[in-house]
Amino acid sequence: MDDQIYSEKRYRELLSFSLGVMNGDDVKTLIDTYKETIDSVTPYDIVRVEDMQLQMGIKPDLIKEYLEKIVNVITKSLNSYEWKKPAKGSFLYYMILENDAFAFKLNQIKKIIKSYNGREHDDFESMRVKLLPLFREFRDFEHHYVKKENILFPYLEKIWEYYRPLKVMWSLDDDIRESLKKIIGLLEDRDTVWDDFKVILGQYFFKVFRMIHKENAVVYPIASETVSKELWEEMHLQSFEYPFPFIEAPEKPMSKDHKKLNAESNIIETDNLIQNSRILFETGILSAEQVLMIFNHLPVDITVVDENDKVAFFNKAEDRFFPRSPAVVGRAVQNCHPPESVHVVEDIIEAFKTGKRKKADFWIQSRGKFILIQYFALRDESGAYKGVIEVSQDATNIRELKGERRLLEWS
Structure with a gap:
């Protein structure tokens, strides 16, 4: 007491x-x-x-x-807080290893900049050429943040009573992403001068080193002491959906009995269930396996949120550009977004629930692609609200189509 x-x-x-x-x-x-x-x-x-x-x-x-x-x-x-470090080969072990590798690369850049001591202004062009490919490489560390936000955070939200600060950390991740974009933009511009660059550089280094510390000294120690071994194994399996930035990728372990348990809904899925299930639709009959194949072969990202604002399903389309992990199933949709954008999601859902709107369209430029994002209200035959379906697609090539193509041409 x-x-x-x-x-x-x-x-x-x-x-x-x-x-x-x-x-x-x-x-x-x-x-x-x-x-x-x-x-x-x-x-x-x-x-x-x-x-x-x-x-x-x-x-x-x-x-x-x-x-x-x-x-x-x-x-x-x-x-000085003493905690049991994660076992070798575990999800958290590799997250810490990625942080260590990232910190090493950051310090290598510091050494390069230090080698220009006293010559930063006169020889900035030489420095710019050296630094640009290194900072472009840092974009690969995005996979670390995505694993944290889409695998680790959903589990912690279910376990921790005081989980809300994770949203602030996600917002800090976005600040890092924005700073990296600015740095690369400055390095790509031959007119950039040292005085302008060093300001953004200092901000970036401060943010990334502080994030490494927050993860290693705050989030990971608590997670290590509050998450069960079984859940760590689940997270580790899910992490293979993404690269392991700056470290050698480990060998993927076999999932136990090809069985997955959704901790939120207690629904057990097995290969036998998929193989033996057939679904009668008004317009035909499909097996569960066929339904899943259709979802995964469509050239769109699909995410379904149920009437209780919980993520119910997402497809695994080839080259999915909005990352999703099984850990998000059952997650409150409000927790799937950083604080700066969650109000947009809430506005859409509220408009759909009240019947004021049934569709919302957005389009963005991302990684050289034109992405169309559409939200549709789901309603049953009686008109009762049943959730939201998000459909996103790369419309870059579609926008470039002209005239007609009536004959078969393999591209």
């Missing part, structure tokens, strides 16, 4: 400290006031405090603005 009381006291004092920083109070005075708490803070405390801030209505942008000031003060305590 004493430990529980002390933990509660530590959490309350850390909350007061963080709110004081946000209010602009003198940081040194705050540190002196809460020194005992600061010296003993744990990863659990920082997550719980941030969760409370969000529940108090503090916006993610404000939390992000002051987060580093707060973390800087408690870094020593976080780094």
